[in-house]
Amino acid sequence: MRKFPKPALAMVDTMRSAAQADPARSIAFGGAPGSNSHQATMQFAPEALPLPCYGFEDALDAVKAGQAGAAMIPIENSQHGRVSDIHFLLPESGLAIVAEHFMRITHALMALGEGPFEAAYSHPQALGQSREFLLARNIVPMSYADTAGAAAYVAECKRPELAALAPPMAAELYGLRIVESAVEDAHDNTTRFVLLAREPRDPASLEGAQAMTTFIFEVKNVPAALYKALGCFATNGVNMTKLESYQKGASFAATRFYADIEGAPGDPRVDSALEELAFHCNSVRLLGSYAQARKRG
Numbered sequence: 304m305r306k307f308p309k310p311a312l313a314m315v316d317t318m319r320s321a322a323q324a325d326p327a328r329s330i331a332f333g334g335a336p337g338s339n340s341h342q343a344t345m346q347f348a349p350e351a352l353p354l355p356c357y358g359f360e361d362a363l364d365a366v367k368a369g370q371a372g373a374a375m376i377p378i379e380n381s382q383h384g385r386v387s388d389i390h391f392l393l394p395e396s397g398l399a400i401v402a403e404h405f406m407r408i409t410h411a412l413m414a415l416g417e418g419p420f421e422a423a424y425s426h427p428q429a430l431g432q433s434r435e436f437l438l439a440r441n442i443v444p445m446s447y448a449d450t451a452g453a454a455a456y457v458a459e460c461k462r463p464e465l466a467a468l469a470p471p472m473a474a475e476l477y478g479l480r481i482v483e484s485a486v487e488d489a490h491d492n493t494t495r496f497v498l499l500a501r502e503p504r505d506p507a508s509l510e511g512a513q514a515m516t517t518f519i520f521e522v523k524n525v526p527a528a529l530y531k532a533l534g535c536f537a538t539n540g541v542n543m544t545k546l547e548s549y550q551k552g553a554s555f556a557a558t559r560f561y562a563d564i565e566g567a568p569g570d571p572r573v574d575s576a577l578e579e580l581a582f583h584c585n586s587v588r589l590l591g592s593y594a595q596a597r598k599r600g
């Protein structure tokens with residue numbers, strides 16, 4: 304059931320009412336109160352009204368419907384890689400990336416009991432980021448919609464043999480005990496979030512700032528198409544900081560690429576690289592230009 308567990312409901316209702324009263328100030332996020340996305344929202348915009356949504360797609364829908372001014376969505380993690388759904392949801396959403404935010408992620412093992420634990424519930428990303436920790440303790444990873452929701456669920460179940468992996472704040476919110484802190488396998492574990500809005504940022508407003516541009520492209524299905532597409536950035540001296548491929552449909556003949564570059568349209572090097580890219584592609588779609596939150600390279 305796509306519904307927050309009972310211990311989260313009162314908080315969710317209060318936050319929803321506040322956001323409803325001032326949607327423009329509200330930022331939607333996926334997860335129950337206390338999730339990493341919630342904390343990233345508060346770090347990025349302390350004055351915003353965070354709007355909890357069950358999943359990432361619900362957060363995007365809230366922006367599309369005008370219930371929130373923007374959505375804070377995790378896009379990739381330093382250790383566990385791509386937050387998979389986002390690559391399909393983002394281009395289809397019609398929303399634009401207007402900012403990025405990096406957050407150091409730490410997970411705590413929390414429960415009502417003291418252990419040993421049969422299973423730990425959490426978001427698949429958090430389970431993947433703590434894989435070695437769980438394996439070493441023979442704890443079965445159980446997938447849940449988000450980390451804080453998993454903590455609320457464990458509190459609701461009242462079964463001492465179950466635990467959750469969630470931000471420490473979730474233990475306080477849902478009345479669980481922290482059994483072990485900082486259980487992520489890498490202690491520089493970091494997630495990159497993007498802020499999505501209905502209207503893109505005008506690249507001209509980024510003049511003087513170190514900007515990033517994100518886009519999706521589909522190369523023509525001919526030999527060396529990707530080589531030629533990437534050559535556009537090489538010859539124009541544009542730095543590409545991310546390139547990921549994913550399949551479009553089940554034909555396995557059409558590959559889409561998701562890319563981040565430094566710079567924004569209006570910069571003559573970026574303009575000519577994108578113009579040349581279009582020549583080698585079936586489609587190129589800009590997802591947004593925004594200020595860099597962390598220096599690349």
Ligand SMILES: O=C(O)C(=O)C[C@]1(C(=O)O)C=C[C@@H](O)C=C1
Pocket residue numbers: 333334337338339340341377378380386408426428429448449450451494
């Ligand atoms: O469940 C949460 O707490 C989330 O905000 C989701 C999410 C993710 O999907 O990447 C956010 C940051 C962490 O990497 C772990 C989980």
